[in-house]
Amino acid sequence: METVLVQINNNKAYRLLEDLEDLNIITVIKKNIPPAQKISEKYAGKLPSDIADELQNYVSQSRKEWNNQTI
Numbered sequence: 001m002e003t004v005l006v007q008i009n010n011n012k013a014y015r016l017l018e019d020l021e022d023l024n025i026i027t028v029i030k031k032n033i034p035p036a037q038k039i040s041e042k043y044a045g046k047l048p049s050d051i052a053d054e055l056q057n058y059v060s061q062s063r064k065e066w067n068n069q070t071i
Contacts (some may be wrong), residue, residue, distance in 0.1 A: 003029070 005052070008014050020026045 004015075008017075017026065017028055021028050
């Protein structure tokens with residue numbers, strides 16, 4: 001037996017695969033896709049805390065300057 005990966009581009013194709021499975025010609029193996037990881041969780045702890053604090057201070061200062069800007 002050989003396992004292949006197939007991309008389904010149309011619902012009709014999926015129905016055909018189900019029919020082939022009903023005839024015991026193929027076995028459909030459903031691939032569970034893990035839920036997307038939050039960016040905050042993905043990058044948590046990647047920056048040293050001193051650099052993260054500097055970055056946070058810079059962002060806060062930039063926001064203050066932006067909000068106080070007069071045009």
